[in-house]
Amino acid sequence: MPDDSNTASRQGSAQPWRERMPLPADSAMTPPQREAAQALIAGPRKGVYGPFLPLLRSPQLLDRVAKVGEYLRFESVLDARIREFATCIAARHVSNQFEWLMHAPLAVKAGVSAAAIEALRVGARPKGLPADEDAALDLAGELLTTHGASEPTYAAAVMHFGEQGVVELTTLVGYFVMVSWLMNVAHTPAQAGASGEGLPAFPL
Known part of the structure; x- marks a missing residue:
């Protein structure tokens, strides 16, 4: 668990703060x-x-989620710059410290x-x-706010990225x-040693 003084890396703002699902001790794992x-x-x-820390509570689900994430992060037809930018958009929308602090520097590195x-x-x-x-x-903004995509937004996305x-x-x-x-x-929380400006810790 990170130092409680490092509030920028925390996820959630309930008091007293605690990481609810940390890595289980090896002796406690199935x-x-x-x-x-x-x-x-x-x-x-x-x-x-x-996310794999809480997902360890459901190992079969972890395996399936990990495979989807591996494809989207490392094998998608989308350019890394677009993947990282979209990840930051999603992280900002739900105010997630871990994904923001991991992917904001990766987005800049990707261009x-x-x-x-x-x-x-x-x-x-x-x-x-x-x-x-x-x-x-x-496209990401409309998905997150209207749960769909308008015709102009869809057409522009297809033009740049194709249907796949x-x-x-x-x-x-x-x-x-x-x-x-x-x-x-x-x-x-964010990974130990994560640098950069965090997001407001939300929700409780």
């Missing part, structure tokens, strides 16, 4: 939990952290402007985006909202 943890360590994530990421962080719409980032922002890309972008937004909700409930 064989399926140990197997699921080892698969994460051996895979591209190289560890058990983030999203630091100004665009900072605008998202403070709740503003980024300005002057490349056309494909603007299309991704419109639209399916994967839509699924990516849903995936990261889902795992963020799980961490919001579990009060899963």
Whole structure:
């Protein structure tokens, strides 16, 4: 559990604050939990952290969620810049510290402007985006607020990403909202050593 003085890395603001579903002690894990943890360590994530801490309570679900996430993060037809930008949009929408502090630097590294990421962080719409980032922002924003996509937004997304890309972008937004909700409930904090400006801790 992180130092309680580091409130920027906490998820949730209930008092007294606690991480509700931390990594279980090895001696307390069931064989399926140990197997699921080892698969994460051996895979591209190289560890058990983030949403997989609470997901260890359901090892079969963890396995299925992990496979979906691996495809969306590492194999999707979408460019890494779009994937990371969309992940930040989802994390900001649900105010999730872990995903924000992990993916905001990755988005900048992939080519999203630091100004665009900072605008998202403070709740503003980024300005002057490349056309494909603007299309991704419109699609993700409409999904998160209206649960669908208007014809102009859909047409722009298909033009930039193709039908497969639209399916994967839509699924990516849903995936990261889902795992963020799980961490919001579990009060899963940001990784130890995460740097950058966090988001307001919400919900309780």
